[in-house]
Each structure stands twice: as C-alpha cells, then as structure tokens.
Amino acid sequence: MKWLVDNCNQWIPDLKRPPPVLYLDIWPVFPDVMMMVFDGSMSAQFTQARSLPKHHITRTFLEPLTDNLDMTSADGSQSKVWRSRFNPSFSPRNITMLIPELIDEIMVFKDLLGKMAGPSGQWGDVFQLEERTTSLTFDVILRATMDERLHEQINAQGSPLKQALISQIRLMSKVLGVNRILGIKRWPWEAWTRQRNNEALRKALLGRVEAIIKSPHLADAVSEKKTILNIALSRTLAETGGETPDQRSVDAILANLKLFLFAGHDTTSSTICWMFKLLQDNPNCLAKLREELNSVLGEDVTQAASLLRDSPQLLNNLVYTNGVVKEALRFYPLASTVRQGERDFFLAVSGSDMRYPTEGTAIHDVPSVIQLDEHVWPRANEFLPERWIAAQGDPMHPNKDAWRPFSMGPRNCIGQELAMVEIKLVAALVCREFDIQEAWDKWDMKQGSMKPKETVDGQRLYGCGQTVQHPKDGMPVHVRRLYA
Template structure:
C-alpha cells in the first residue's frame, strides 16, 4: 500500500475518533450544564473545579476532601452533580443525612461496580463490601454471628493478649527513645487481632513478622499505582502483582483447605451461636446440609468458584479489618499528643469504670467485658476521631429512571455514580459546630449531641460496616492498655503557618499529616505516623 493511502487511512481513523470524542463530550456537557453543582464549563465540565480543589491540598489526597472543598466553596448543601468526563464517571454527591438515608436505609441502592473493579486487583472479586444481590446476602448472613455483641465481648481476651505484645514493643521503644512508625507498629497489633478472629490463631506479626501482612500491604501500595497516568507504572505494577499473588494466594488457600479438611475429619459443623472463627462460619455451608453433616465430599471436590470467593473475602477481611482500625488508632494518638486535658479525662474514666491498678483492670476487662460499653468518654474520643478522619465514601448505583427527592424537587440518579460522603457531612458547621476542632465532649451531652444519622463513617442501613462494634471495642481495649502508662509525641512536627483549605485548620497544629492519602481507603497520617513514646512512672 502506498504511503499516501496509509496516510489517508490514518487521517480518516483519527478524524472519526475526534468526531466521536467531540460528540460524546457535547452530550456529557449538555447533560450537566444546568444541573445543581459548581460552575460548569463546556470545555472542562467540572474537571477544572476539581483541579482547583486539589491544588489547595497535598498530593495524592483521598477525593473525599476535594468534595468537601467544593461543597463549602460553592455553598452546595444537600447534593450536587460533578461532570468529570472523560477522566472519571459523572457523580451525584449526597451530603445531607436525610438524602443519605434515602439511598442506604429507606431503599438500599446496590454498591457501584467501580468498587468491585477497584478492589479486584488487591483482593479479588465479590468481597462482602463490594458484592451485591444473592452473593452479598450469602456472605453477609454467614459472617453476621461473628459480629454480634455477645461474640465481640468474648473476644476481649484476644484484644488483651495481643495488646500485651504491643506494650512490650512500646517498652523497648521507650527505653531507646528512638523514633518509630506508629503505623507499622500498630498495624502489626491490629493484624494479629483480626488474624485471630478470622483464623482462630495469631499470625504473630508482632513477635515474628507476618508475610501475609507484608504482602497485603504491598498489594495496597500497588493499588495506588492503578491511578497513575504513566503506562510504564501500570506495566511494572502488573508483573509485581503477579509475583506477590503467586506467593500469597496459595498460602491463604492452604489455610482454608486445611481448616475445611480438619472440620470434615472431626465431623464438626461450626456453631453460629458460638463460632470459633469467621472462617469457620464461611465454611459452614460446605459442612452441613439441613443441619446435618454432609457426607462424602472431599476438599478437592469443592467448587473452584466458591473457593475463589472465599479466598477473596479472607483477604478482604484481613485488609479491611486491620486497615480502618490502624488508621483510626494512629489519628487518636496524634490528636491526643496535643490535647493533654483529653488524655487526663480518659485516664480518669479508665480508673473510675475499671480500676486504678493495671493488673486489676485486665482482670475486670476479661471477667466483665461489658464494662467497655460504660467507657462513654473513650467512645466519644473514638467517634470524634472518626468524624474528623472517616476512612472514605461509598459509591452506589441506581436504575436509569431513579430519582431522589430534595427541597421539593426530584433529581436524577440514573447513569451517575451516587457518592455517599461522610467527610463533607461531618465537616458541616450547621450540624457540627466548630467542625474543624477536636471536641470529644460534643458526643457527651444527650441534649446537644449531633443527630444519630449525621455520623456516617460506618455508613447506615443494611450495608453498614459489619465490623464497626468490633473495631470500637478493640480500640477501647488498646487505649485502656496504653494511655495510662505511655505518653506519645509526634516526631518532626512541622505545622502549617496558614490553613491549606477551608474545611480544617488542624494542619496549623499537626502539619500535612492530617490530610488523608488515597489507597484502598483514606490512609493513616502521611509519612508513617512517626512518633516517640515515653514510659510514665
């Protein structure tokens, strides 16, 4: 073929592509130009507005902060649309408790497909947090007993035992006076706890190190690379992910199969009322039929699809179970380091509700775990931290003709990502006076407490976080076992002279570490949460 003919073909294809691109852009821009939202551009849509919000914040921010900046800058109460084509799907952002209830409580919209697509490279498809329909119902029903209050209380001894290893680590760090990563140190503690709850044995991350923890944290880091525009980053990420998964997946699958074989051999059908582990609950349906033990099936005869689903959810629980709690614990220690009056109130509550003596406190915790629910101020500190630093938002999808009611009007929800963002809601000054300040006491006055449905860190309704009560009790035990005997100090503290953005001024105290980065969720403080610890006399 002559060069001229090739050139004609190339130019024809390029012209066709440009025409198609221009037509699609026109359709997108026309659809959103008059909808409720920030200023709209025929050329940029809302990409420029998003870019301006990002410019006020440090790099690699979780996008929940951008939405808060936009909502406050343009006074967008309740809901607004974002036209982000071609960089991202168009969005309908919901920021009021009543609207969020419409899509999570009154009617439960399914999780958007993009959540499963984002998690799949890290842990696999159809983890309980991203699954829908019968798959979600099956997974949810199998796991629910592990998160009942009676079972959570029974786990207090697990929390105490693993936290003793954490105290030993803090003792050594206090002796040397060295700077350490609270993120890395607390992640090992929380990972051992979730490992014990999931498998019924400790993963020994604190004492021996855990390859599971290292591999899963690397998978989270590799997931961050998915957001890069550099094709070479994607290529290197693809091959590195294959190496990690080739090591991680067979190891976890072996644990699953070994446990299933042992239960079959011993003819045990795990109890829903008193489960040994979450894994046993997920294996239960393969072991019983109408309440009786199934006969004859060997482990290798189990459906490969079901085993893949189980593998994905074990990894998902390991990642999610330790991630959120680690993030929150790091922020609690950071906030307390500059609020000695809050620490004093916590110590007084721990001595009053439990016991002034540490050993007696441990005895009471294990004999009467319900006492944890009496630690109201400790719960207020945890809740206030989660208000300031929610772990991210959920994304939902609706039918093409679905609408949502707001201020007497109907707004379309079809063909957009419906974003439920607790961050924007929980920085709303109309609901939370002085939202940019750390004020645990706002949760202590029943007459002036924020509305129940205005705290959305764990979401609400049928798709609310299964592990929220587990995480809160776990954090309470850790705080009881550390705050009495240790003081924590932020290392290399560099406060900002002026606030970077409108919604918070905490960076003038703690620097850029208070701005949450994007990973699987909103990550813990930047730089690994470098701290020093001192043992109290």
C-alpha cells in the same frame, strides 16, 4: 472532596453554604460522573431507605484480591448469602467473647511501646506509630478470624501473609490513573504479581479452612471455638444440610477472609493513630479519659488487662472512652461507599422541590464533609467526646444519619463492632501508662534536613496515601512511660 467544599465560595460565590450535592466530571480518570453527597439525610436515601447497588468501581478495586466472590463487591443473592453467614460472627455478643484473645495481642503492642519509651519517664527515640498499629491490627484480625497467632508485631521481616496482602493492595490502588485513561483495566505484567500474591494468601489461609472442613467431626470442630471462620462455617453447614462445603463455597470463604484482613487492618490501624493525635492535641480530653479508666478499671493500671479478661462487659461502662473513639472516627472517617445511580432514582432535599438525578453517576457518600458540617454538628470542629453521652433532645446529641464512618444500612461495614472494641481496648490499656506525641524534629533529624516539610492547614500530620487516609510519614512519634 473536602477541599472542594472548603473552597466552594471561590467557584459558586453566591452560595451561603456548600451545596448538598455536587456533580463532578473528571473523565477519563474516572469513568462516570461523580455525584458527591454532602448531606447525611440524602445519603440515607440511597444507603438506608433504598440500598442501591455498589458502583462497579468497587468490583474493579477488589477483584485482584477476591475475584469478586466477597460480600462487599457482590450484589444480589451472593452478597446476601455470605452476609447472613458471617453476620453472627460480628455480633456484639460474639465480639465480647473474643476480648481475651484481643487483649493478648494488644498487650504485645503495649510491651513494645514500653521498649520504645525512654528511661525514667523520659521521651524515647522517634518511630513510625503506624508501622506498630498495622502489625497490631494484622494480629488482631487473624486472631479474631481464625484464632491463629500471626506474631506480626515481633516479626521484623513481616510474614508472607502480610507481604502478599500489602503487595496486592498496591495493585488494587491502581484502579485509577494512566491505565484508566488509556482504557486498560490492568497492566499485563501485573498478572504474575497478582497470581503470586493470591497463591501466598491462599496458602496462608486455606490450611486452617481445610483442616476444619476435613475434620471427621465437622460439626463439632466448627462449634469448638467461636471464631469468625467457625461461625460462618457453622452457618454454611446449617444452610446446606450438613454437607461439606463445595469448592465455590470454600473460595467464597477465602475471599471474605481476605476482605476482612484488608479492611480490618487498613482502617483500624490508621484510626488508632488519629485517636492518639487527637488526644495529644486535646490534653483535657486525655485527662478525662484517664479519670474514667481509673473509675471503671481501678487505679492499678497493671491490673486492667486481667480485669477486662475476666469481665469483658466492663468495656461497655467506658462511655467517655467510647466517645473518644467515635469522635476520632468523626474527624477521620477512613472509608465511604460508592453506589450506582439508576434511571428512576432521584435524591431530594427536605423542604425543597429540587430533585437530583442519579442515572449514570457514581454516588459518593462523603462522611469527611458530612461529619464536620457545622449546620448539623454543634461546635463541629471541636473534639468533644461528651457529645456521645448527651441525651436525646440535647442540642449536642448527634444526628442519627450524620455519623457515617462505617456507612449505614444493610450494606454497612460488617466489622464495625470488632473495630470499635479493638480501638477502645487500645485506649483502655495504653493511655494511662504512656504519653504518645508527634516528634517531627527528631524525625527531620533522622531523615536529613533536606527532606521537604510539607504541611496541610499548618499541620505536619495529615491524611495521605493509598486506599484510606494514612497518617503522613506513618506518624512519627516518641513515647514516655508515666509510671516508671
């Protein structure tokens, strides 16, 4: 989509700027006309002013993982019920209470980086950063969800839970392609793999859920620890008059837990990589980040973790760090929403009589274009965390509808607070102790000189892969310790 916008003068030469909406028909690869929206105020019309139903491709995509019992692919009452039951779990207050547990997992990540660093402040060997961040985010999301320590970061083989989820994601990613062209929803031989994966996921997650449900003191069990699961179960009990959840409710809880595992690890792990990439490319911003961390957390970097454990609210004082994370998500939004157009619903551009019909379309909110629009964002292509500190009325103050990495409106990403806190903690605990830089020369030597060296816009590191923008080749990096 961004390529189309960047090259729009080739196919509409009389346009001075990209159009706010582009209709694209790629049938039979995609079933409906794609209506791509490149204007944040127009995106707000179908996500906020009126929240249109999710497009059926969302249901098709998530069905192998959740059987469409999750809050994202569902619409109507089912979505509202489970959204209301899980919402309190992801509140800023509750996520703040989970910060000590999140720090436990991030310290494992930091210690492993230390082992990859070279001796005496030298650069270490090359490794794929995304492998490390993916294992980290698996550990974090399971800790936050169920207070279980997966220890994925120190498990070389990968847990059955992670193996099953990764395999299932590969199946989910086959929504489009040859099978779509042939009119086949899923290949028959994928049914066995799907069943095997779901059995493994259910086995890994069900035990904890059933242990709580079957507790003789169920109400006490769910209030003992404010995990995402416990709070959702507590809300379920309150709404059902204290009755033990029935099988369908248990299945819906498991479906949403699987959704959180998928969304929570896939997007956040990549965002952490892109954040380090942008800090590497903007050393002045890295220096300002370190200055703020010294000011708020003290200059003794070894005390930062214990200080944040004791006073989690200090994370709110890291305003520049917050800006770094938001700028990383502005440059690399990893997900977007697709809604189902309706006969009576039209999009409009402010100040114009033009109305864009939505009937029969899949309406795509396109943050990868909206968030780099030079007509909305001053110095749009510059990494400027300061813009997130600018006061209202300042030309640099962000437009309220133009930052959309988690979507907006009643169907926005429920886990955005957890994601933001996790990424800020990584920045706070890692960036003062280590330099992390791309190491393509070392990677090329490791892979062999015959391997193609593809670039996009002159960059070896670019987004590619399934489901979200994963960094190319897992982002090969090397690390050096700043404080020997």
